[in-house]
Amino acid sequence: MTSLIWQSTLSGTDVDGIESLLAAAERVDGSGPISEDVRLTLQPGLRVGSGRHLLAVGTASGGPTVHGGAAAPGGSREIVGYAHLGGDGAGRQAEVVVHPTQRRHGVGRALAEALTQAAGPPPAQLDVWAHGDLPSAAALADRLGFTRARVLFQLRRPLDAGPPLASPTLPPGVGVRTFVPGQDDEGWLAVNAAAFADHPEQGRWTRTDLALRQAEPWFDPAGFFVAEREGRIVGFHWTKVHDVDATPPPAATGAPIGRGGPIGEVYVVGVLPGAGGAGLGRALTLTGLRHLQARGLASVLLYVDEDNERAVRMYTALGFTEYARDVSYHWSDQAGDREIIG
Numbered sequence: 001m002t003s004l005i006w007q008s009t010l011s012g013t014d015v016d017g018i019e020s021l022l023a024a025a026e027r028v029d030g031s032g033p034i035s036e037d038v039r040l041t042l043q044p045g046l047r048v049g050s051g052r053h054l055l056a057v058g059t060a061s062g063g064p065t066v067h068g069g070a071a072a073p074g075g076s077r078e079i080v081g082y083a084h085l086g087g088d089g090a091g092r093q094a095e096v097v098v099h100p101t102q103r104r105h106g107v108g109r110a111l112a113e114a115l116t117q118a119a120g121p122p123p124a125q126l127d128v129w130a131h132g133d134l135p136s137a138a139a140l141a142d143r144l145g146f147t148r149a150r151v152l153f154q155l156r157r158p159l160d161a162g163p164p165l166a167s168p169t170l171p172p173g174v175g176v177r178t179f180v181p182g183q184d185d186e187g188w189l190a191v192n193a194a195a196f197a198d199h200p201e202q203g204r205w206t207r208t209d210l211a212l213r214q215a216e217p218w219f220d221p222a223g224f225f226v227a228e229r230e231g232r233i234v235g236f237h238w239t240k241v242h243d244v245d246a247t248p249p250p251a252a253t254g255a256p257i258g259r260g261g262p263i264g265e266v267y268v269v270g271v272l273p274g275a276g277g278a279g280l281g282r283a284l285t286l287t288g289l290r291h292l293q294a295r296g297l298a299s300v301l302l303y304v305d306e307d308n309e310r311a312v313r314m315y316t317a318l319g320f321t322e323y324a325r326d327v328s329y330h331w332s333d334q335a336g337d338r339e340i341i342g
Contacts, residue, residue: 002080002107004114005055012044014055017079025097031132031247031324033097037201038084040212048208050088054114056081056098056107081107085115091200092119094128103136112144116331124333127200131326141329149330151306154247155320159264159293159300163319168286170227171277174234176287179224181214187233188226195235195270202268218242225287227271227280234275237284239292240267245299247324264292266302282314289318 007014019042025033041048058080080102087093094115098108112128119126127149130137141148159165170176179188189210196203213219218240227235244261266288271281292300301323304311 003057007053009045009047015042018082021079021099028100029132033131034095038095051086054083055079081111083111092126108140122333126331127328129328133325133327146329146331150328152326153304153322154324155315156301156323157319160298165289168283170283171280174227174229176225176227179221179226191233191272192270194272235271235280235284237269237288238267239288240265264297264300
C-alpha cells in the first residue's frame with residue numbers, strides 16, 4: 001500500500017528520506033529531479049508561503065490512500081515518491097519524483113491525481129516540471145492528459161578554452177560594484193521583480209527567497225555584481241559556483257564536458273526595463289563570466305527559456321551551446337472535470 005500524505009512542514013526524518021529518494025533518482029536519471037527552489041524548502045520545520053509537500057509513503061500492501069496528517073497510519077516512513085505544490089490561484093506549479101524501484105507501480109499517477117485535486121476550483125491550472133526531458137516523463141504526462149508547455153535550456157561554455165571573453169563595455173553613466181547584503185536587498189528585489197515581471201518563478205521572489213539563498217554555503221557577494229546609475233540599481237549579474245558538476249551530459253548530445261567539478265553558473269542576469277541602457281545585459285554577463293574565469297573554473301552553465309529568443313541569441317554569441325533541457329507540462333480543469341485521462 002502507498003499512502004499519500006500532505007504536509008506543510010517536514011521533520012528531519014522526512015528530509016533525510018526525501019534526500020535519499022532524490023539521490024537514487026539522480027543516479028538513475030542522470031539529472032537532478034527537483035529545482036533549487038524546491039530543494040531549498042527541504043529543511044525541518046520550514047514553511048515557505050503556500051507551498052506544501054506530498055509524500056508517498058510505502059507500506060505493506062493495497063492501493064494509494066491520501067492522508068492530510070503528518071504521520072502515516074502504521075509502519076515506517078519509507079518515502080517512495082515526493083511532490084511539491086507551490087504558487088496559488090492560476091499559478092500553481094509542482095514537481096514530482098518517484099523512486100526508480102517504484103516506477104510503473106502507480107505511484108506517479110497517484111501523485112499527479114492528488115496534485116490536480118489540490119490545484120483549486122475551476123478554472124484550475126497546474127504546471128509540473130520534469131527535469132532532464134526524459135522519454136518516460138513525456139510518456140507519463142501524455143497518458144495523464146498533460147501537454148508539453150515550456151522548455152528550459154541548460155546552456156554551457158568552456159572558460160579554459162574556446163572563444164576568448166571580451167572586455168565588458170558599460171553604457172555611459174553606469175558603474176558596476178559587488179552586492180552588499182543588507183544594504184542592497186530591497187533595491188535588488190525591486191529590480192528583479194521589474195526585470196522578470198512576466199517570468200512565472202523569478203519575478204515572484206520575496207525577501208524570504210533571497211534570504212534562503214544568502215544562507216546557503218555557496219552564496220558569495222564577491223560574485224554578485226550590481227550595475228548602478230546615479231546611485232540606483234539598474235541591473236545585476238549573480239554568479240554561483242557548484243562544488244560538483246552533478247549533471248552528466250545527455251548521451252544524445254555528445255557533449256564534451258563531463259561530470260566533475262567545480263563548475264560556475266550564470267545564476268541570474270537582469271536589467272531594469274528602460275533604465276539600463278543598450279548593451280548592459282551583455283556587459284554584466286561578461287563581467288560575471290570573467291570573474292568565474294579568474295577563479296580558475298573550467299566551464300560555466302546557465303538556464304534560459306527556449307522562447308526567450310533574445311537571451312538565447314546573446315548567450316549563443318558568447319559561445320554557449322545547448323547541454324540539457326527541462327520541460328514543464330500543463331494541465332487545466334476549465335469545466336470542473338477532474339478525471340485524469342487514463
